[in-house]
Structure formats: C-alpha cells, structure tokens
Amino acid sequence: MSRIVTIDIDGQYVEFDWGQPHELGSAAFWIDQTRQRPVPTDLRLGRTLREEVAACILGGYGLPASIGLAAFHAVVKEGLLDEGTVATASDLERVLSQPLEAGGRNGAVRYRFPRQRSARLAAALSYLANYAAPVGDMDIRRWLLDCPGVGPKTAAWVIRNLGLTDEVAIVDVHVHRAGVAAGFFLSSWRLPQHYRWFEDAFCAVASLGAVSPGALDACIWDVLQSLGSARSMLLGDPAMA
DSSP states (O other): OOEEEEEEEEEEEEEOOOOHHHHTSHHHHHHHHHHTOOOOOOSSSSSSSHHHHHHHHSSSTTTTTTHHHHHHHHHHHHTTTTTTTTOOOOHHHHHHHHHHOTTTTOOOOSOOHHHHHHHHHHHHHHHHHSOOOSSSHHHHHHTTTTTTTTTTTHHOOOOOHSSSSSSSOOOOHHHHHHHHHTTSSTOOOOOOOOOOHHHHHHHHHHHTTTOHHHHHHHHHHHHHHHHHGGGGGHSSSSGGG
16 A cells, blocks of 8 residues: 655755565665664774775776775875875876776776876865864765865765764765655755755655664665665666666
8 A cells, every 4th residue: 555755844844655575665664774784883984084985986986996996005005095104196097097906897997087186185185284173073074075076975974984973965876866766855856956855855755764864875775786786676666778
C-alpha cells in the first residue's frame, strides 16, 4: 500500500511515495538497507583537520575513491601536509603527476588533472595556515566554505569525517541520483546552488526513517558504487545510471 509523504523544504512541498522495503530504489528500500548495515564509526581519512581537508579535496569530483585515497597518501608520504609546511602548487603537482598505487587496481594509475587539483589544494592549505578554525561544528563548516577549493559538499564531508556532526548530507552523484529516483529530491534542483535544499530533504528522509544521515548516505554510496552499470535497477531510468 502506498504511503505518500510530504516534506517542506524552504517553502517547497516535496511529495513522494515512501514505498515499501522490497521496492527497489524507494525511500523505504534505502532506509531498510541502512538499518541492516553496521553503523559507520570512524570515518576519518586523515589525522588532522588539515589532512582531512586535503583528503576530501583530492577525492570526490567523480574520481574513484581508491585513486583519491592513493593521491592523498602520496602527498602525506612526501610530508607536504605536515604541520608548519605550506606546500606550493608545484610541490603538489610533482607528487600528483607520478604514477599511483591504488588499492584494488592492477598496476599504477594516473591522477586526473594534477595541475588543477594541485592549485586548488595549495590555495586551501594556505587558507588553513593563515586563518584559525573556529569552535563549533557549523561554525567550522561556514569557515570552510570560505576556503578555496571547498564547496558545500566538501565542507559537509570534512566535518562529518571528523565526527563533529552527523546532521549533514554529502550529496555526491550517487546520492543525488538516488534521491531524484526515489522522489525526495526535485529534478529541478541544481548543485551546488541548491545544496541546502538537497541536504534538508535528505536529512528529513533520514529522520522519518529513524536512521542517521551519515549511515543513509554511506549505504547509498556503497550500494550504487558496488553495482556499477547495474545500478539502473535502483535508479529506474537507465539514462541516470
């Protein structure tokens, strides 16, 4: 039996069918899948705020997670993220231009756009070195949004990984597609300009399902990442896969 749910997102009433746990790609399906998984605990990629920001900047942007992590570990190994060191774009590009050993992949891989990412990360590291972080989870998030190379998704990713709060959403391509297919994201919303709408809708669905936003988006990311091209089974429209 259908259960129509309405959530108010900044004055916009988003109405969608909650569905049943057996209905692939529905909100109920994702909530049920999340409940069956262990709750994520330590999500840190780095040891410090500086390293966490670097890891999140080097990952994402449609890049396979294993390659982003390989790039991060290479930069750490070179000491370019050590306290007191402010790496230049050329320092970082030298490392990111080298072949990387990424877990689960045969042979060395190349990091995409090393010059562009190096410039972005160098600017971020300079900001972190010159401006002290405030106290408070959402204050840190707002502070990070002024950091070059950090957008709303990266800022949310950093503060969640550091364990500062779980009440944020990391709206990447997988979460975006799943939310549109399930009906709780409007197809007219655009990233990054409507990020807060996406986040509010996602957190509302997590709350209705009595799961944490972090556990929900980790579940969506893991499932869709593992399915590869077969993810169209959950997203409905094959063109969205």
